[in-house]
Amino acid sequence: MYKLVFADLDETLLADHHVPAVNLQAINKAKQQGVKIIPCTGRGYDMTIDVLKELDQYDQTGEYLVGYNGALIMETKGPKELMFNGLEYELMKQIFEYGKNLDVCLMVFTTEGCYLFNANEDEIQRKTRQKSNFKVMEGYDIDFLKDQRIAKINYENTDMEYMAKIKQEIEPLVGDKVSVTASSSRYIEFNKKGVNKGVGLKWLADYLDIPIEETIGIGDNYNDIDMIKTAGLGACVASAHQDIQDISDYVAKRDYADGSVAEVIEKFILKNSAE
Template sequence: MYKLMLSDLDETLLVNHHVPKENAEAIKKAQAKGLKFVPATGRAYNMIQEILQEIGTYQKEEQYSICFNGALIMENKDDKVLHFQGISFEQAKELFELAKNYDVCVMIFTTSMCYLFNADPTEVERKTAQKAPFKIIDEFNMDFLKDDQIAKLLYVRPNMPLLKSIEQDLLEDIERIGVCASYSSYRYLEFNAIGVSKGFALRWLSEYLGIDMNETIAIGDNYNDVDMIKEAALGICVPCAEGDIKELCQYVTENDYDQGAVKEAIEKFVL
């Protein structure tokens, strides 16, 4: 039996930033059978509290969350930090300065706040809908973050070909700075510390819980989900995923994220 399931949030579990009733009911049935259901997201921990309530793990002992693409691993009870691996101010500063060469919104997550520079109106709307604590910074200067814990930095444009071309331009810089790049929600080029991924978090949490990797499932839709899909014994994606992601999976759900994909996966492989 599968004992640990990691699920991406946006374009996988959620519809309009909430867990649909059919997904929530399936999760709770699986939890009753002993499954640990863990959100694995690029979002900050303070952005997913309502979601944890909807799946029944909010402030619960021995229930967990993976945030910032694996940079932060939490036990939900008392908001206990189990693992954190962010990027340094110096790394963030270099990426920040490079962004001046491109027409992108820059988003910096600390452990407690999201800061938007050159704010994209659609991103402001998105962060408002996500109920994210965020601030718009009018001056393109991040020096005020020098003493903060920075989790990750993102370039934002709802244009994946553009973001991919930016990554290609910056390949040498990314290696020199010592970060890794991934994509999510078809609008984010994300920079995390080297070694940070949802796959790393899956391995870390399974070892922490004493769960064999052969007893793990991961479901997602985008490139920041690839590592956990590859690491899990059973890798699943939803139909809206790109073709190269589907090729990595053992199963592609028949239903898309807004049609109960997570419910389908749970019913087929857990219940």
């Protein structure tokens, strides 16, 4: 019996920043059987509040969030921080300085909020829809970040051919110091080395004393790979990149907007419980 379902948010659990009704219906049925649904996301806590409210998991004892690709784990009651494994300032600065010469929006995520440098209107609107606690910065002064806890830094551009080239060029320079992933067909994400959604999944499963074999991980993109590989059952949405499909135990027939998360829950939790 699966007891924990870790679900990526964007392009997995969510469609246009909301949980589709078909997913909510399946999730509520799974909860009635004692299954916990854990948002496992690149977003920070402030960017998940509306999602937690839709799931009826906001400010609740025994409800959890894995944020910033595994750099932050919280119980939503309070909220209460359980674990934080952030990026050192000097390492973030190295990645930031490299990005200043690229055609990207630089996004520094701290536990205080998100700071956008060289921001474009598309990303500003996206952060607004996500209700992120963000600030558009003028220039490239980051000295004020020395005293903040840095979760990660992102590069953003929707030209994924350009982004793939950047990722290929920068990985040899920093890949031994940070975890480098891609997501949402617009981001290159840099976390502390060893930080990923799979590690976050295992940490929370251990914290809750639940065997890995009783966990499900559902995602769609490259920052979900470690979660999908680590979970007892790794699944992905129908539109996931072929690389993601290849490492998944189960590829949903539905896409995320049509309820791929519901499909996985129905097939591996609700159907099994009825047998």
